[in-house]
Amino acid sequence: MFMLGDFIRVLRAAEVRISTAESIEAAAIVETIGLGDRQLMRTALSQALAKTDAEKDAFHACFDEYFGAMLDAVKSSDNGSSAEDASADGASSDTQDPHEQDSGDISSEATPSHDLAEMLLNNDEAGLAARLVQAASDADMSDVRLFTQQGLFTRRIMEMMGLEEVEAAIQNARNSGDGEYESNLRHARQRLFEMARDFVEKQIAMRTANSGKLVREEALSRIKLSNLDRSDMHIMRGLIAKLAKRLAALHSRRQKRSKRGLIDVRKTLRKNQSHDGLLIDLQWRSVEVSRPRLITMCDVSGSVAAVSRFLLMFLYSLDEVMPRTRSFAFSHACGEITDLFDRMEPEAAMTDTLMRFGGGSTDYGNAFTDLARLVMDDLDHKTTLMILGDGRSNYGDPGHEILREMSNRCRRVIWLNPESKALWDTGDSEMKRLGAYCHTVQVCNSVRHLERVLDDMLRLSI
Secondary structure, X not given: OOOHHHHHHHHHHOOOOOOHHHHHHXXXXXXXXXXXXXXXXXXXXXXXXXXXXXXXXXXXXXXXXXXHHHHHHHHHHHHOHHHHHHHHHHHHOOOOOHXXXXXXXXXXXXXXXXXXXXXXXXXXXXXXXXXXHHHHHHOOHHHOOOHHHHHHHHHHHHHHHOHHHHXXXXXXXXXXXXXXXXXXXXXXXXXXXXXXXXXXXXHHHHHOOOOOHHHHHHHHHHOOHXXXXXXXXXHHHHHHHHHHHHHXXXXXXXXHHXXXXXXXXXXXXXXXXXXXXXXXXXXXXXXXXXXXXXXXXXXXXXXXXXXXXXXXXXXXXXXXXXXXXXXXXXXXXXXXXXXXXXXXXXXXXXXHHHHXXXXXXXXXXXXXXXXXXXXXXXXXXXXXXXXXXXXXXXOOOOOHHHHHHHHHXXXXXEEEEOOOHHHOOOOOEOHHHHHOOOOEEEEOOOHHHHHHHHHHHHHHHO
């Protein structure tokens, strides 16, 4: 599975300069020391391929990202739960480097012989990870360069993993009339798709690091926000600012047209008396437009926090055209954060928000109770309530009755869920009950999704 040439391409994409001679030297190092000691290979290759401190930092980050998931997946399939114990011991030690573990032969094929459908149904994470790694190698992921290739490589990896087995199992269940098993298999197939797609997204994000600013931004705008690397945050802030500026300019023009109203005939005729009847200076009837209100309620627990961060950044970058906004954050409890974003930079405000409201298990019932106490009297036909969350309340009260009362008072309720629809109403998800009281319910987990949602909302608010 180890492809030195592909790894060198990833390093070059991360702005590590590597000559042909250095590539040859790296190949000689691998041939000499072998693949058994991961830490030794990491140290030796960094000496040959990275020259400056900045390049060494980039090398270590690329090495960990490129090999980490592959090696850990193969090792976990070999060692079972002992791999998790070793990882936990390594994490608790101040002196042990997690890369000092013996990772085994990278090129060994650890693909389990289990039936893929049963692996998915039994949630065999180690076996699935190993099969995914081998499929990625067989699909030659080194060829992936552009986001437009995502569909091609996702499908290719699914086929390499054994999609045909799952399709056959679904057909057999349909023929035998086992509707429940067929439904479970269809959800398993969707899980396989999500797994392969996420893997390909991360590979594209890693390989497009220096392929051009526009290509990079295009890739990052479509990747799940929960999959972003911290090193991409400065690019994402610039991208959010650029998209917000474009939306603001577009909707500013729309607002001017909507406020302009109809031609005022009397004023126009009087204004143009000196032009011999030519209507040169048109006069319009002014229309008073009262700005609607927007209330946002963002889940800041777990992976949802990444999406909430960028939604709030987007909202406060659109201050010129956005409806009057009050923002709230929650995990267990819900509180207002409007003043934080009014007086702080978005990054600092979000850090403060996570400290205040990011702790504790998610409790939608309690959060909706808090929100109702704070805003219920202010809700009316001009108010839009936007909720960002996965709808998972740890099997507690989802607060749907309170949401119904707020929905009856609002102009509309928009629910944005960062999870794929295949995961809605599974486990502790309450999207069916919560979505019943929303005017719009949609997936939202990338910058493109956020842009589309806010564009639609601004169109409706004019």
